[in-house]
Amino acid sequence: MKSFDIIDRRFAHYILENAPLEELAAGFRWIEGLVWMGDANCLLFQDLPRNRTMRWIEDAGVSVYRAPSGYANGQARDTQGRLISCSHRKRCLLRTEWDGTVTRLVDRHDGKRLNAPNDVVVRSDGSIWFTDPLYDIQTDYEGGCQASEQPPALYRFDPQTKRIVVMSSDFDGPNGLAFSPDERRLYVTETGDQTTDDPKQYIMAFDVAPDGALGSGEIFHKIEPGYADGLCVDGDGNLWSSAADGVHCIAPDGKLLGKILVPYRVSNLTFGGPFRNRLFIGGSHTLYAIFLNRRGVSWP
Template sequence: MDNIEIIDPRFRAMVLSNAPLEELADGFRWLEGPVWFADHECLLFSDIPNDRVMRWSESAGISVFRQPSHFENGHTRDRQGRLISCSHRARCITRTEWNGQITLLADRFEGRRLNSPNDVVVKSDGTIWFSDPPYGIQTDYEGGKQERELPARVYCMDPQSGELRCVIDSFEGPNGLCFSPDETRLYVVETGLQFAADARHEIRVFDLQADGRGLSGERCFAGAHADGIRCDQDGNLWAATEDGVHCYDPDGTLLGKIHVPCRVSNLCFGGRNGSQLFLCASQTLFAIYTNCRGAQQP
């Protein structure tokens, strides 16, 4: 367990002493947006600067799922199991239908173009929640420089009505987001202004109101330099960070870390019983088996 750091004794039962950190594939440019497809026993993830979405499976290894991808970043699945994706280049949210057709879900708010949708989650009622910082339109590396038309925000979209609502406008750079297993909380990562020397880095948490769509009680959950985040079935929060993975109790206590030799941008649970943690770490895809199961639908 050389790569495991136990900070709180409770973390000892959440990790496995005989499960190594495994390198699944490398040679990419910058990995993001992992999503597990249990019904196909495969992982999809973005290699953003190479403008492609990759596919990994235990049996077949690595292949290209989609190229060009319009510099897609975050991915998730909706309640019907379809792929929901964030595009930097096209500045939109899309859905990949079962026949492969791509449906545009949202690219504008109040007549103005979105920035560069970054990460996305789907709530049990089918609503699609996504962050929209300007990162993807500020460089040519992850999508191409374009003019910004909107502030950085988090949105909620109803795919049935097409209604798009701004639910958070207090962030400089909203990034990863996820719901607690009971959907009473929404966690959102603040990564601040991209080129600022003193960019703000923290994870904030909001309470969902009784209607399941309004938010209240904004507060700091952890002062971490994080990116993507996921919850396990017990409500613990797993965060992709500069030195690996940090795991937090729902009360904000840092329980432990999984150290990774390079910066981790995003992560998701998948694999056998949803207990394998996949890590998009700079140019390398890693995985490690845990003693926890992911909260998200596989």
């Protein structure tokens, strides 16, 4: 089976011919929220519709890390290495403390409940950025139907001051997000209003000022086939995006370099392993991984 589609010759240097796509585990309902826990040498990911967080360890396989998870989705680690999770059901951000207790960080903006936080990243200044679409309060499959109290938005939350700010409300369905290695650019996927027949679906790019202010966003790239959901970035600034046919590698100028072909639609992905050169991929109900000749951004 063909594993790669080389579109630009640069991509040929990113792949390893003797490192094929590996299936690590299967039988999940829909995989989301992959995050590498380097100090524990494990991968955490969500079996989202089953309301549980899973853990994968090399040579030990998969086990349940947390159940129920609050229908958690996106995950990241803060500047102290603590786990930050987006909870659909609880409509908030959660933080797992070092003693294992779980703290509710933020669940409201301007006195109104958040919708269903979807994905999250942490900037080096400690600020927490997350997307808040309507998706998972619109059905019972991934959290349960609930009434929305405010429009979809991209937020920044300061865990020190507890201040939450709308960074952009120009989205129908903000989803995955990732900073460039120098944090001067923020990528956000727009997956649109999926209750319509023709939703807006593309990747947005925003310039980021040193103080965290965002410039006006522009369309960076449009994934075909399918659309972009989760994102991650390598140390050279290439963007690795989920797609209907696998993972697409996109140069910082927006040019598609190549594809890792995956049997099922990809939802989310992250770099991990001791050298951060192993790309872990959530392919619908199956967990995959592949070694690459590139390293992901090592953060935290």
